[in-house]
Amino acid sequence: MNDRANTMLSTFPEIQQAIRDAGLRATPARTAALRILRESSSPLTHADVAQSLSKMGVDKATAFRNLNDLTDAGLLRRTELGDHVWRFEAIDPDSQDETNHPHFLCVDCGSVTCLADVQLTANSRRKSDSVGEVTEILLRGHCNQCRE
């Protein structure tokens, strides 16, 4: 399903250091947000993260600000997978040059799957290159769970 989970498991000090290296203060709310996303096997919504953080008393506005800050700092990636909701996922610090991997969004249940080895045919790549530089591929459809 996902081959990136667990590759980013980091200790608390490592997470704090990553945040400091990115030029931000390692506050509890930020550290927790980044940890949640590094431990998740798929992108989480704004609301998902805010709800987790609210359990430890973090305000929704703070959660939103931190997600945006961490994104601007290059620690997270923010994407919109077609259901009008922002999702965030941690960027693997061990493979900075890794290009964005494709995602699959189930339009029925909203679940998201990260895909590693999906690419276009050479011919398709040529066609799309004539339009512009493709940086992201998104597939949508019905996941196996939702196909009864």
Added chain:
Amino acid sequence: MNDRANTMLSTFPEIQQAIRDAGLRATPARTAALRILRESSSPLTHADVAQSLSKMGVDKATAFRNLNDLTDAGLLRRTELGDHVWRFEAIDPDSQDETNHPHFLCVDCGSVTCLADVQLTANSRRKSDSVGEVTEILLRGHCNQCRE
């Protein structure tokens, strides 16, 4: 750029009939909305259509309702291309069985291009099929105009 524009050019009576056939009343606002989208070479946003219609005195709420009604009736397709905005495009009545074609969204300028002949490699298709049934492909990146 786009090979679907102009293939759907319809006369006013044809558009009205299409709306009636779909089980809706052919009001001026609906007829105009469908005509605008059938004449457009790329998907238009909620706001685009609402603005066009407002010039003829149609309320924004009516425009939104009609876009949703026409979508539910199967005359339009509603997609979210990653910039948090709904877009609508007319479904070609002459090729009902045509699967959704891929889109390219420029993340810089927001322009959308319809792509006809883009597909995944056989291997990629196999991988994505193991996750679910893919019904839509979306590419994002920087269009040629925006690459300086």
Added chain:
DNA sequence: GGATACTTGCAATCGGATTGCAATTCCCTA
């Protein structure tokens, strides 16, 4: 340890989308 700039919490605000309701319009039928 203390100063300072960054963060947070809270409440207010924002803007796109949606909804309730009365007035209007479309369409079917007689």
Added chain:
DNA sequence: TAGGGAATTGCAATCCGATTGCAAGTATCC
């Protein structure tokens, strides 16, 4: 082709996720 009933519209109010201002709180650097 006129009339009735249901669908549709306009307007204003509302909803809801996201954002912002500001004072209080806190992480970091010295």
